Amino acid sequence: MSQQPVVLVIDDEGGILDTLRILLKKEGYEVVTAQGGKAGLEAIRTASADIVLTDVRMPQVTGLDILQAVKEHDPMTPVILMTAQASLQSAIQAVNIGAFYYLQKPFANDELLAILKRACEFRQIRVENKHLKQEIRRAAGTKGTSTVARPIGKSRRFLDVLRLAEQVAPTDSTVLVGGESGTGKELLARFLHDASLRADGPFMSINCGALPETLLESELFGHVKGSFTGAVRDKQGLFAAARGGTFFMDEVGEMPASLQVKLLRVLQQREVIPVGATEAIPVDVRIIAATNRDLEEEVRRGNFRSDLFYRLNVVAMDLPPLRDRRDDLILLIDVFLQDLADAGEEPKALSVEAMDAVMVYEWPGNVRELQNALEHATVFARGSLIEPQHLPDRITRQKKEPLVAERSQPNPTLDLIERSYIMFVLQAEGGNKTRAAEVLGIDPSTLYRKLSRYEGVEAK
Ligand SMILES: Nc1ncnc2c1ncn2[C@@H]1O[C@H](COP(=O)(O)OP(=O)(O)OP(=O)(O)O)[C@@H](O)[C@H]1O
Ligand SMILES: [Mg+2]
CATH class of the missing domain: 3.40.50.300 (P-loop containing nucleotide triphosphate hydrolases)
Known part of the structure; x- marks a missing residue:
């Protein structure tokens, strides 16, 4: 991608185009605008956009037509759809057919900018991977056989x-x-x-x-x-x-x-x-x-x-463990998801939340565990987005801290051990008290009672 990512903005309202042009330019993007879907189709061919931001509801040529045209022109270009009448259904449909994101109007500038930033990273990784794959193919080509399995990483x-x-x-x-x-x-x-x-x-x-x-x-x-x-x-x-x-x-x-x-x-x-x-x-x-x-x-x-x-x-x-080279995570994820995609299908992608979970997880089983987790997620995610619940449970569970009592007290009282253990389970269950009570095998009301007692102690 060039230094300044090019964003193609398509909308039938001139006012919106002006506002977005000013906002995005200020943030360092190069902006190309097209008023209406027809002009949009033309611009897809001429603008060499890195990202396309398009309205959905437009007469004649709609945002979904634009999405289709971008996919055909350059499948590595993320498309962000914007619309006022967002129903959950149409959002799911749009993402299923390969939109990068679905923004509901009116949206905050910060929200748009955050999505654009992610779209840029996504595009960059896609482009890098394409080069990497070409290199691998070239290397394999010299031997005239199938692709050489090549260890992937750039850390x-x-x-x-x-x-x-x-x-x-x-x-x-x-x-x-x-x-x-x-x-x-x-x-x-x-x-x-x-x-x-x-x-x-x-x-x-x-x-x-x-x-x-x-x-x-x-x-x-x-x-x-x-x-x-x-x-x-x-x-x-x-x-x-x-x-x-x-x-x-x-x-x-x-x-x-x-x-x-x-x-x-x-x-x-x-x-x-x-x-x-x-x-x-x-x-x-x-x-x-x-x-x-x-x-x-x-x-x-x-x-x-x-x-x-x-x-x-x-x-x-x-070979370093995966947790010590987290810069490689995104690259490996992208390559594995592309490998897992059915022929002719767009690879699935991780949602922001799923990506967060993956980035903080320790990966004790390293690349093999990552590969298996993504395969698992691909099976469970019906649409094109992988959400945290599609990943194996252990990845989304919070990192377990050593028991407080173990760390601080050589001879903790039974009370202290109980309290540490309760806090530990609560943390592991992401603060969900009902689930924590289930894991602890006690009634939720008992848990609440104990917790309020601890709060009392804390306050002293
Ligand atoms: N850098 C990498 N790029 C792409 N795939 C990788 C990379 N590292 C590991 N893999 C994949 O992860 C899986 C595990 O790798 P491999 O079997 O080489 O690990 P290992 O270190 O021999 O593990 P073990 O000690 O358990 O035998 C394989 O499917 C392999 O292709
Ligand atoms: Mg081995």
């Missing part, structure tokens, strides 16, 4: 990781990826593979925490027929199968001690000895390991071999 912390990944990808260095669950460790491993010289080779992966020791051993290294009960034929291990490509070892911190020694050998000698075999087989693989544990701490505790740790940790990449 500084995230870009630092991505830049390092781009540098390291073409080398054969072993990489240790750290980060909480759902931060994108596997996605990053795939990205490293796709951007490497081994991209045409296989990408194999195993979750070291998911298999019992003996099974994990034969999966990794292979075995020869008859080496143990059930080994009815020779089996190639994953290290050998990943030859010429990349082997991703997920949850490497879960690896039992006996296998840690064997893995060390692979890393040092670049060969494996299948279970029951006497000869080593050379393996040519690039190893990427991931863990959501603090491996250095595991080394200190004696749970993980230090020599193995140093062999794995040649290049360390740590």
Whole structure:
């Protein structure tokens, strides 16, 4: 978007056009006006507007026709409808067919300006994402296959990781990826593979925490027929199968001690000895390991071999949790909602309230949790707007504060604990006393009584 966003204002009353022109210019917008729907249609083609603000009730060409025309011209342009006769029904209909917002006349200037500001942000993200998607497609195009799954983000912390990944990808260095669950460790491993010289080779992966020791051993290294009960034929291990490509070892911190020694050998000698075999087989693989544990701490505790740790940790990449890169939230939300939209349909959008809830939530499950929450919301939101009630409950519940009593008093009285707990539940239920009483299992009248008693105490 240019420095000064261009707003196209369409209304059949010249007076309204004049008022809005003066107001918006003062706020730093470039304003183009069109009197009546017909002139509006013309202006859509010529004005290259970033945002369209249009009256609904106009003779001949209505605001809904304008909305339709804007969608066809440039679907990334938000359209704000204004009308005097707002019924809830028509508002819902307008938003359902893709209006960005529905303003009821008369409206306060502040309200209009707040909506315009949000519309600008929305448009900017849309435009940025379009470029990002084109880039992704171009990158994929050079390989002639489907789109490369590329980790998305633009926060500084995230870009630092991505830049390092781009540098390291073409080398054969072993990489240790750290980060909480759902931060994108596997996605990053795939990205490293796709951007490497081994991209045409296989990408194999195993979750070291998911298999019992003996099974994990034969999966990794292979075995020869008859080496143990059930080994009815020779089996190639994953290290050998990943030859010429990349082997991703997920949850490497879960690896039992006996296998840690064997893995060390692979890393040092670049060969494996299948279970029951006497000869080593050379393996040519690039190893990427991931863990959501603090491996250095595991080394200190004696749970993980230090020599193995140093062999794995040649290049360390740590994916930051989502709560530490909130600048990425809006971008990720937009990309996921676009992915979730049915073909040919406009993606759904978060209402202001839903966006607020999402922005303050801690996201312990990180990007995966965000992806799932949006999928959940897309199913429950019938129209094009996702409201807080469409999101999973835990996201809209207020952040839980530690109990007051726990924090302030070494030996709190029963009374104090009760009081803290009541306040805690009340806060968690967003101040709703009826729901809080339900959660506490007491009568609402009892709750009121207790609360007024506390207020009495507070006042002293
Ligand atoms: N930066 C990102 N951009 C786009 N999608 C992402 C990003 N990070 C994670 N995802 C998506 O989130 C989901 C979880 O990612 P992934 O499986 O890579 O996480 P993980 O760190 O391996 O989690 P776990 O430790 O639980 O195995 C995947 O669907 C992935 O595509
Ligand atoms: Mg994973």
